[in-house]
Amino acid sequence: MKSTPAKAVKVRSASGDYVVLCQRGILERAEREIARLGRFSSIHILTSPKVWKALGKEIRRGMPEGFAKHVHQFDDAEEAKNLQTVEKISRALVRTGADRKALLVAVGGGVVGDVVGFAAASYLRGVQLVQVPTTLVAQVDSAVGGKTGVNLPEGKNLVGAFYPPRLVLVDPKALGTLPDREFRSGLAEVIKYGVIADPKLFAFLESGMDAILRRDARALEHVIRRSIEIKARVVGKDERESGLREILNFGHTFGHALESATRYRRFQHGEAVAWGMMCAGLLGHEVTGTPADAVSRIVTLVRRIGPLPEWPETSAKRLLQAMHADKKTREGKLRFVLAPRIGEAETFDDVPEKKVECILRCAPQFFARPLKALGKCDA
Numbered sequence: 001m002k003s004t005p006a007k008a009v010k011v012r013s014a015s016g017d018y019v020v021l022c023q024r025g026i027l028e029r030a031e032r033e034i035a036r037l038g039r040f041s042s043i044h045i046l047t048s049p050k051v052w053k054a055l056g057k058e059i060r061r062g063m064p065e066g067f068a069k070h071v072h073q074f075d076d077a078e079e080a081k082n083l084q085t086v087e088k089i090s091r092a093l094v095r096t097g098a099d100r101k102a103l104l105v106a107v108g109g110g111v112v113g114d115v116v117g118f119a120a121a122s123y124l125r126g127v128q129l130v131q132v133p134t135t136l137v138a139q140v141d142s143a144v145g146g147k148t149g150v151n152l153p154e155g156k157n158l159v160g161a162f163y164p165p166r167l168v169l170v171d172p173k174a175l176g177t178l179p180d181r182e183f184r185s186g187l188a189e190v191i192k193y194g195v196i197a198d199p200k201l202f203a204f205l206e207s208g209m210d211a212i213l214r215r216d217a218r219a220l221e222h223v224i225r226r227s228i229e230i231k232a233r234v235v236g237k238d239e240r241e242s243g244l245r246e247i248l249n250f251g252h253t254f255g256h257a258l259e260s261a262t263r264y265r266r267f268q269h270g271e272a273v274a275w276g277m278m279c280a281g282l283l284g285h286e287v288t289g290t291p292a293d294a295v296s297r298i299v300t301l302v303r304r305i306g307p308l309p310e311w312p313e314t315s316a317k318r319l320l321q322a323m324h325a326d327k328k329t330r331e332g333k334l335r336f337v338l339a340p341r342i343g344e345a346e347t348f349d350d351v352p353e354k355k356v357e358c359i360l361r362c363a364p365q366f367f368a369r370p371l372k373a374l375g376k377c378d379a
């Protein structure tokens with residue numbers, strides 16, 4: 001199928017604007033796009049063994065001629081997203097002669113992008129970076145916006161930097177080998193963009209979900225590109241998350257509590273966000289008067305991305321405690337992004353905890369049955 005031409009989505013950043021190029025097959029022309037960035041002393045591709053096995057040949061072919069090229073592979077499991085891996089990467093860079101004019105190319109999912117991004121921010125106090133996200137969640141979310149970082153034993157993403165790349169290359173074709181569960185989990189973030197910013201995207205997802213689940217090239221490219229445009233617009237206005245950027249956390253206050261209560265073992269991030277968006281939809285109904293019909297559409301669409309791991313056997317009180325431990329909490333107040341209607345979102349920090357607790361208590365039964373009418377939470 002003929003794909004549409006690569007459209008550059010510009011991302012504004014205090015450290016220098018950059019573009020995201022999204023097109024099927026763009027990796028074959030990576031060479032041209034990277035060469036446009038200027039001269040580098042060497043190019044270092046940082047990736048995981050799994051990703052390199054699936055895409056290495058193609059990526060090597062697309063890399064500029066005439067540069068010393070090095071491929072460094074490291075474990076991209078969530079458990080390896082730590083300072084030890086940053087040290088390993090940095091030492092490999094020293095051993096292979098990376099100087100201040102070196103370029104790092106992060107090829108992989110969210111963990112690769114975050115860890116390599118942080119290594120790029122700190123190695124020699126900053127070397128240039130190109131992001132090549134190869135999972136859906138990385139393409140539509142983590143590779144855009146400059147957030148980089150690693151986990152500590154005390155919590156996720158506690159050490160990091162805002163470090164925008166020079167370029168992001170998004171090739172929807174790279175998703176061809178992505179396991180179904182990861183793909184569906186990434187779709188949760190796509191739905192999020194529809195809910196928070198774009199009723200048309202939301203409606204497209206409603207009518208096109210079957211095609212998207214079949215990974216129809218045209219439908220997929222459309223929703224990826226639209227998601228990137230929305231993310232670019234939001235982070236361009238609020239790079240450092242002092243206000244507007246928070247809306248990207250729709251579903252995440254609930255989602256992070258579920259992930260943390262299950263020690264990050266039960267849910268993929270998008271799956272926890274999927275549960276979280278249904279809960280946030282309902283909380284929006286309770287707090288901001290989100291129409292029942294809109295909540296019902298959110299829940300119905302989320303359910304279509306597939307079965308989610310079960311809600312944990314954890315008390316509502318414990319989940320509430322996990323929410324309080326989240327780094328989004330400010331001065332002890334929980335913060336929720338709620339959508340008064342589809343396509344609009346804002347942050348609330350004065351939500352009655354009783355209502356949240358009630359939703360946490362009712363969610364597993366509530367969302368497991370057909371939504372005919374929305375009753376009020378008994379709080």
Ligand code: GLY
Nearest residue numbers: 141145147245248
């Ligand atoms: N993933 C949310 C953000 O980039 O701010």
